[in-house]
Amino acid sequence: MxxxxxxxxxxxxxxxxxxxxxxxxxxxxxxxxxxSSATVVTTPSISTTPGPTDGLQAGSLQYAMQNFGTEQAPVSTEVPVGWKSTVTGTRPRYLDPTGVWQLRFDARGTKQSPDEMVESRANSIDEQDLKVLSRTDGTLIYTYVDKVRGPRLGMSRWLAADDGRRSLIEITVGGRPQDQAGLQAVLDHATQTLVLPEDADDSRPG
CATH class of the missing domain: 1.20.5 (Single alpha-helices involved in coiled-coils or other helix-helix interfaces)
Structure with a gap:
């Protein structure tokens, strides 16, 4: 017990x-x-933001008429919808909402011919790693490296007046090298839809 x-x-x-x-x-x-928690697999979200290699697509652009110049010499042309300029007058610059692409004009004219302006601009651009890709028909195409934005591409076109002896207006587009096809479309569209003063002697390419 x-x-x-x-x-x-x-x-x-x-x-x-x-x-x-x-x-x-x-x-x-x-x-x-x-x-159990260790075996949980999280599916990463897929970003819809264009990557750094995506170029400007010409087919995705729509255009609207914009007016600039002066009262005595009004100018108008079509620019991509959504691209805005903070200034008017003879030197407007239209930027897309992201600031990657731009379209600018200089309607002051010059006594130099388009070919002379191409050579002058090619020799005056002070940018890192400048490379001139083309300089024909009054149009300069070039690339360079911007310290902040990286590789850039520019296209500047001058329209002739007085049988090619002087330049009437400059049209320039800018973006990245992979945007070349889209920028070319913007430049060509701006050229073909350009409406100049009645007394202007317009001799545009194409």
């Missing part, structure tokens, strides 16, 4: 056994939870 002392000792041992069993069960549950 067990004495009261032995009974108390057995009760203590039984309580410790139950405690160890409960602790082991908790550890097993925690291990299962950790294993």
């Amino acid at each position: 067990l004495t009261p002392r032995h009974q108390a000792l057995l009760a203590t041992l039984a309580g410790m056994t139950v405690g160890v069993a409960v602790f082991g069960t908790v550890l097993a549950i925690n291990d299962q939870t950790a294993d």
Whole structure:
């Protein structure tokens, strides 16, 4: 027969056994939870923002008429929808909302011919890694590296007047090298939709 002392000792041992069993069960549950969370796979979100290699797509552009110049010599042409200029007058510059692409005009004219302006501009551009790609038909195409924006491409076109002896207006587009096809479309569209003063002697290419 067990004495009261032995009974108390057995009760203590039984309580410790139950405690160890409960602790082991908790550890097993925690291990299962950790294993479950470790096997969860998160699917990365797909960005719809154009990447650095995506070029300006000519087919995605729509155009609207814009007016500039002066009251005595008004000028108008079609520019891509959404491209805005903060200035008017004879030297507006239209930028897309991201600031990557631009279209600018200089309607002041010059006594130099388009070919002379091409040579003058090619020799005066002070940019890093300047490379002239083409300088034909009064149009200069070039690339360079901007310290902030990286590789850039520019196209400047001068329209002739007085049988080619002077330049009537300059049209320039700018962007990245991968935008060349789209920028060419913008430049050509601006050239073909250009409306000049009635007394202007317009001799545009094409």
